[in-house]
Amino acid sequence: MTEYYFHAEKMSVGYQMRPLIEKIEIGLQKGEILTLIGPNGAGKTTVLKSIAGQIGLLGGTVYLDGRSIGGMSGSELSRKMAVLLTEKLRTELMSCEEVVSTGRYPYTGHFGLLSAGDRAAVREAMELVHVTDIADRDFQRISDGQRQRVMLARAICQEPEIIVLDEPTSYLDVRHKLEFLSVLQKLRREKRLTVVMSLHELELAAKVSDKILCVNGRYAGKFGKPEEIFRPGAIGELFGISTGSYDEESGGMELAAPEGQAEVFVIAGGGTGRTVYRSLQRQGIPFAAGILFRNDLDYPVAKALSARCIAAESFEPVPEALLLEAREQINACQKVICCRETFGTYETANAELLAYAERSGKFKRGGIRSCQK
Amino acid sequence: MTDKRARYIVSFLFLGICAAALCVLNICIGSVEISLQDILASLSGRAVSRTQSRILWDIRLPRTLAAFVLGGGLALAGYLLQTFFHNPIAGPFVLGISSGAKMTVALTMVFLMGRAVRVSSAALIGAAFLGAMISMGFVLLMSRKVSNMAMLVVSGVMIGYICSAITELVITFAEDADIVNLHNWSRGSFSGMTWDNVAVMTAVTAAAFTAVFLLAKPLGAYQLGEAYARNLGVNILLLRVLLVVFSSILSGCIVAYAGPISFVGLAAPHLVKSLLGTTKPLLMIPACFLGGSVFCLFCDLLARNLLAPAEIGISTVTAVFGAPVVLWVMLHRNRERIS
Known part of the structure; x- marks a missing residue:
């Protein structure tokens, strides 16, 4: 001893x-x-x-x-x-x-x-x-x-x-x-x-x-x-x-997620989504978040607050199955918010999702500003 | 630092001069005036008139000394109780300790006088100490149940009433001759002091004072709160026992000779604290003693002379000057809590 x-x-x-x-x-x-x-x-x-x-x-x-x-x-x-x-x-x-x-x-x-x-x-x-x-x-x-x-x-x-x-x-x-x-x-x-x-x-x-x-x-x-x-x-x-x-890794704490099925789908990444998630939580609107890498700054907050969080393995390409899952989730939501102004080389999945949302009329251009508030 | 030291020195000088001046006034003023020259002459052994000499040696001098010693002891007892209970409105009278002592002394006197036994000083002090300890025991029991400052004082006052009621009962059943004696004494008075009394009370009070003064350091730590005192290595239990014993000895000694005197133990420590601007026991203990002496000498001077040749009960005078101090303390504390 x-x-x-x-x-x-x-x-x-x-x-x-x-x-x-x-x-x-x-x-x-x-x-x-x-x-x-x-x-x-x-x-x-x-x-x-x-x-x-x-x-x-x-x-x-x-x-x-x-x-x-x-x-x-x-x-x-x-x-x-x-x-x-x-x-x-x-x-x-x-x-x-x-x-x-x-x-x-x-x-x-x-x-x-x-x-x-x-x-x-x-x-x-x-x-x-x-x-x-x-x-x-x-x-x-x-x-x-x-x-x-x-x-x-x-x-x-x-x-x-x-x-x-x-x-x-x-x-x-x-x-x-x-x-x-x-x-x-x-x-x-x-x-x-x-x-x-x-x-x-x-x-x-x-x-x-x-x-x-x-x-x-x-x-x-x-x-x-x-x-x-x-x-x-x-x-x-x-x-x-x-x-x-309470998130043990970041030391951050979040209030309870709004209850119910996701009504809004939030496309985010790189820490751009956190304020939107919290704003939705304050208004009591359940939402889905995606597609986030597990090491993304947005991920712990999304995990804590979203009704559904679609997350991909870090440092790996997003598998096709996950993209399909995200599309289905968008179908189930009434609205899509995008917090990214441009998408990087490794964000093609989210770029595709956004295009899909636009086609289905659930995303309106110009909504970016409002979501950054 | 030097500012503070200067303030301490000035405060002690002030208290010392006041005490000396009041001693002289107490000896000079009365139904028979004695001039300062006569006093000095008599003290240095030269002949003055017989009456003056008798008034001086048999009445005024012992009475003044008694007021000095007992007043100081009372204030010191009050200071110890305030420290012990962390309660600014604690005091031997308020907590019923004086009344407890009064009760046992009255019982002893009536019992012994009824059997025509001469009551010795030692027996009286012993009885008073016992009574003080009984009351203190009750207050301690109460203090374990109620942590509220005001409730503690209320329970002390109630104990005081019970003891006083018993005393009254005893007096009612006492022989006629005893009644006058007891009645005067139970109102509190410095009259009728003999040199024997003065010698015993001085010895008891001086011993208690010395012991308390030697406890100045742990008392200072105790003031911070028990947890911190314990961390500083203070033996809390021992200190608490000593505090109870010494405050009871002091209160008991006073009651045995002068009866219950209100407000001195309560008011004098606060006045002295404001004067000194500190609560350090090393300074407070001697200053309290002097302050209590000054307070009692002053009040006794008024008690004897305001309605001369009739005498007012000393407690009447101490209440007039002491009660406002208590009110002031309570207002002051409230203001502090708000800010």
């Missing part, structure tokens, strides 16, 4: 002796980022709190650097692990700098007075997350995004080896989400910080994490690398998605 820096062995978590999730196995090397994903109420927070020693384990052991966390004293653990929880930090009349400096608690003397070294650590942490300019502002009077960054600075100046974060990006806008995760990556590169967190943004989780743990109600599902976890259909299953869909 390889030596892990952070290792959860047969960990069972829950409240009041009632196990919520049992037999969780996690193994992380130093400097890896683990993200917990799963539906609301699945127990991500419970797992994180158990790891952080906030609630007692109901079974199993959590090892840090080969030593059981349960066997460490509070002050020893506080020098190794910092947390950033969803619970709001209660402060009154505290400046951001004062909030950050509470992270130095494990290192200060009996009365908690800061030494010059402590102050330097506070300053460094604040610079790292760019909150130096709000150092003197009252912590209660800054935005949620700023508050979250101040909290990160606080955790950083605790100089932990591992940091546990519960939905750290929830209140952040896109820019600050990216900045926040970049800081985590920087810390992990420069200080070999190990990160355990939960995220709701699956697409970000797939990008930033070295390991993913799926948490779903009663059991801890798969644990592994993002590419092992984000298999087609895995997310839909984990979250029990029944309305709409």
